[in-house]
Amino acid sequence: MDSAARQQFLEDYAKIRHAEGRGSANSAYYRELPDRDLSGRNPEQWRIRARSFHAFERTVLADAERKTMRPLDVLDLGAGNGWMSHRLASRGHRAVALDIFCDELDGLGALPHYSVRFPAAAADFDSLPFGDAAFDLAIFNSSFHYSSDYRRTLTEVRRCLRPGGRVVIMDSPVYRRSEHGEMMRAERQEYFEHTYGFRSDALKSIEYLDRRMLQTLAQELNIEWQYSRPWYGLRWALRPWKAILRSKRPPSRFLILTGRFRGL
Numbered sequence: 001m002d003s004a005a006r007q008q009f010l011e012d013y014a015k016i017r018h019a020e021g022r023g024s025a026n027s028a029y030y031r032e033l034p035d036r037d038l039s040g041r042n043p044e045q046w047r048i049r050a051r052s053f054h055a056f057e058r059t060v061l062a063d064a065e066r067k068t069m070r071p072l073d074v075l076d077l078g079a080g081n082g083w084m085s086h087r088l089a090s091r092g093h094r095a096v097a098l099d100i101f102c103d104e105l106d107g108l109g110a111l112p113h114y115s116v117r118f119p120a121a122a123a124d125f126d127s128l129p130f131g132d133a134a135f136d137l138a139i140f141n142s143s144f145h146y147s148s149d150y151r152r153t154l155t156e157v158r159r160c161l162r163p164g165g166r167v168v169i170m171d172s173p174v175y176r177r178s179e180h181g182e183m184m185r186a187e188r189q190e191y192f193e194h195t196y197g198f199r200s201d202a203l204k205s206i207e208y209l210d211r212r213m214l215q216t217l218a219q220e221l222n223i224e225w226q227y228s229r230p231w232y233g234l235r236w237a238l239r240p241w242k243a244i245l246r247s248k249r250p251p252s253r254f255l256i257l258t259g260r261f262r263g264l
Contacts, residue, residue, distance in 0.1 A: 008202035023105025078143020173252030181208035
């Protein structure tokens, strides 16, 4: 990763996240996530995160716990302020929070707010600082779409998974067709430029998934995908119909994608 581009991305990302009101000086804010946003700045986004996380708990995590009958080694990729690692560590699992963003409000610098301690690593997705077969689960926590090369990212994750291990992608935008994802990406960058004065594209990320991408990844990397659709409420379910009535592009969907590498 180009160091100048990385530094520019981190500076731009910090400006956006701080402007959005992410983080708090109050430790209770972090410990309540994702179920409550005590800042009151982003309650709808945290409502979605909470629904996704609890659906993951009931399905993927519960299944892994039954099969292993021991604490799981979990890699939290794109951990942000570490809320998911905190939840997993509180259940007795060995979670590692990984991110390139070390901000004290919204990145790995916020980890001292948690009463349960867990390790962290400042690294990017494509160069994971771990040995082979180190984890039972690797979770992209609203972060997979920041990858610039999904094939390379998943190949590196596969290296770090144990036999029978799974990769989980949560809260990344999924579209049926790539052109809708490209429209979203253009709209997002225009919004950033209008609001903040820059496009936040120093690091080129893909920013979405679509059906063809997932099929291609399955074929090239020998992945078997399982799809789960959390229920986010009636208002969320009606979004596609509202888009049709307003002649807008279809909105993204959030799925829980669980991948198992055949032969691993």
